[in-house]
Amino acid sequence: MNKNVEKVEISGIRKFFNLVNEVDGAISLTLGQPDFNVPESIKAGIVKALEENKTEYTSNAGILPLRERISSYLESLGISFLADEICITIGGSEGLYSVLSALVEPGEKVLIPAIGYPAYENILKIIDSEPVTYNLNEDFTLNIEDIEGKIKKYGIRKIILSYPSNPTGAILSLEDRKKIAELIKKYDIIALTDEIYSSLCYDEYYSIAQVKELKDNIIYIGGFSKMFSMTGLRIGFIGAASKYMKEIMKVHQYNVSCAPSIIQWGIYYGFDLALEDLDRMKKSFVERRDLVYNRLKSMEIEVVKPKGAFYIFPSIKKYNISSKDFCEKLLFEKKLACVPGDAFGVAGDGFFRISYCYSKESLIEALDIIEQFISEI
Ligand SMILES: Cc1ncc(COP(=O)(O)O)c(C=O)c1O
Structure with a gap:
């Protein structure tokens, strides 16, 4: 074993x-x-795709119309990834796995939240890397001092941010976005932002991915499991600058080839009504x-x-x-x-x-x- x-x-x-x-x-x-x-428009879209026999492999990155729609949706949130910088994955889970496998080296230490989604720690262990946790404040916001201390102590190159958070329900504030952006810039590290719940923010939504000057430092994980209540239909996506996407695509390709075709089309057809x-x-x-x-x-x-x-x-x-x-x-x-x-x-x-x-x-x-x-x- x-x-x-x-x-x-x-x-x-x-x-x-x-x-x-x-x-x-x-x-x-x-x-x-x-x-x-699942929203009726997406259900109907999936049936339509099936009837149109859209059941072949799609391109590895996923169908272009959906990548374009995701790109314009993200743009409406102040986040810029071109269709070519988006890869459609099998849920946020595959997105996390493909990104971490592509970017993190064996033995490398990666910062993850001390209270967070269990996949971060366990994927890192499986790929022979080492999770190092950063503390959260009492209200589950980022403890910036602890993060900076650990970046320096362990020579950290990558951090996972996870807002809105499972399990705490905390979100990223404007003030914390500024502070973490400064750290990312100062130490030139890569932040993987897991935003599978970004559509479910009950206060103003802020994301590190909105900071344009950090485009080359941010990798975005999103998805439709929670957004469109379709957990079992398994569609997520990655947004990343081409230099990263080129490598991520290799892992994604050899792992899954592509996400299920009719579900990709179904989301594309039903997006606006959903x-x-x-x-x-x-x-x-x-x-x-x-x-x-x-x-x-x-x-x-x-x-x-x-x-x-x-x-x-x-x-x-x-x-x-x-x-x-x-x-x-x-x-x-x-x-x-x-x-x-x-x-x-x-x-x-x-x-x-x-x-x-x-x-x-x-x-x-x-x-x-x-x-x-x-x-x-
Ligand atoms: C924080 C977080 N990230 C990623 C995922 C994985 O999402 P998916 O079901 O799309 O694979 C979940 C699922 O619960 C989650 O809570």
Whole structure:
């Protein structure tokens, strides 16, 4: 066996999701899977593509009309990547894997958030590189001093930024964008910005990719899994300057050839109308965010108000119990499944993640259970 792979464990989110099946009638708030159907315009687009027999391999980078549409969509957000600087991937996941495999050298240390999406750490381990975590502030924003200290200490050349964040729901502020841009420039490092949730920002959206003078330092990962509620249809994309894209394309090509043709066409045909669905989904997530946040606050649970994505990450530090014990008790004693915070890194111990992309009824029921549960521990 490849020793690097043996060192890696399957994601704690999945592990917990699988445990839920052992508990009859449990409510699960574990997955990042919006509860909306795929927008009708995209469904119709996929059927149309199938009927038109658009079922062959596409170019490795993906169909040009969709890359052009993604390019103009990003432009509307202040981010400039030409169609040729975009590669359509099999979800954000393949995007992350292809970029990290193409850019990071064996043994190289890469900065990742101390509380973050588990794939960063594990992909880096699989490709024989070394994740080094940077701390976040108490409100889950970037701890710029810690980042700079680690860049200097470890001679870091690459950093992963992840806003809006899974699991914390934090977003990048204008002020932090300025500060991190300065560091990227000063040390001439590459930032990989994972923006799979960028369409779900409930305050002003800022991205490091909007800083034009840093074009050669930024690689953008985006996708439609969350944006158009189509997690199982597996389409994401990478935006990168040609000098990087040239290398990324080699990994992408030998790994997957191309993303599924009819789904690419379906998104292209349905894009404009699906943006209206996105507005609706976003409004609904804001309502659910407020519902969950206000209830947790009323229970005097310490929690930071999320500003993006559809997760909330309450602290349980005051109960003196590990995240794992808290979530296991909650599941086995009260039939409610949430993800232990340490599934997102050691620094996540003392927190748990609620995915609030479930129905309001389930959320209300779950919050009643949490209220009861904390009164007993
Ligand atoms: C932060 C983050 N990045 C990337 C991904 C992967 O997205 P996809 O399902 O498009 O592969 C996820 C999925 O949950 C995520 O939370």
